[in-house]
Amino acid sequence: DAGVTQSPTHLIKTRGQHVTLRCSPISGHKSVSWYQQVLGQGPQFIFQYYEKEERGRGNFPDRFSARQFPNYSSELNVNALLLGDSALYLCASSVAGGDTQYFGPGTRLTVL
Amino acid sequence: GQQLNQSPQSMFIQEGEDVSMNCTSSSIFNTWLWYKQEPGEGPVLLIALYKAGELTSNGRLTAQFGITRKDSFLNISASIPSDVGIYFCAGANFGNEKLTFGTGTRLTIIP
Numbered sequence: 001d002a003g004v005t006q007s008p009t010h011l012i013k014t015r016g017q018h019v020t021l022r023c024s025p026i027s028g029h030k031s032v033s034w035y036q037q038v039l040g041q042g043p044q045f046i047f048q049y050y051e052k053e054e055r056g057r058g059n060f061p062d063r064f065s066a067r068q069f070p071n072y073s074s075e076l077n078v079n080a081l082l083l084g085d086s087a088l089y090l091c092a093s094s095v096a097g098g099d100t101q102y103f104g105p106g107t108r109l110t111v112l
Numbered sequence: 113g114q115q116l117n118q119s120p121q122s123m124f125i126q127e128g129e130d131v132s133m134n135c136t137s138s139s140i141f142n143t144w145l146w147y148k149q150e151p152g153e154g155p156v157l158l159i160a161l162y163k164a165g166e167l168t169s170n171g172r173l174t175a176q177f178g179i180t181r182k183d184s185f186l187n188i189s190a191s192i193p194s195d196v197g198i199y200f201c202a203g204a205n206f207g208n209e210k211l212t213f214g215t216g217t218r219l220t221i222i223p
Contacts, residue, residue: 004154041115043155
């Protein structure tokens with residue numbers, strides 16, 4: 001079975017631009033979570049969605065938003081990019097949200 | 113954001129040695145997880161612990177859920193080259209959707 005997939009793999013943007021990252025969960029999983037991992041640190045929670053509803057939000061500014069689609073895939077949007085947004089963005093899926101999360105390979109975002 | 117404290121920060125060991133690392137938190141969790149991450153990849157789940165005092169093994173890996181629910185330990189026996197990577201602990205609570213990750217332990221095997 002396919003694991004969590006994310007696209008694109010790498011992305012380079014300039015300050016002030018907008019970016020959309022995409023995630024497809026494991027088949028049968030209805031919950032998707034997004035994490036930001038800055039180099040040298042552990043992942044930090046951004047959002048969780050379950051059945052298209054936001055169930056949790058981490059301590060990130062309103063420039064970060066996300067949504068989940070009827071097929072349970074998800075998008076993470078970041079507006080007005082800052083240099084500090086450069087990171088590996090990880091998507092994790094789980095069956096129902098309160099259980100074990102499985103991670104995708106991530107999208108490496110570089111903001112110049 | 114909050115990160116759990118992991119120690120040691122890095123380890124340099126020889127192949128065949130045993131490895132021990134731990135993770136501590138100022139708050140209680142009712143689930144502890146251990147992940148391994150290799151360069152350019154997402155974290156891969158190694159072991160999940162759901163009960164205080166629980167000891168769980170996965171091959172050469174053994175993890176324990178601390179009695180106080182504020183810590184967890186991971187041991188790797190007879191290390192091999194493919195054990196190289198960064199090991200992260202993560203805490204979670206039922207009904208709370210987020211995982212809180214540790215600062216990571218980088219494992220390097222000296223030839």
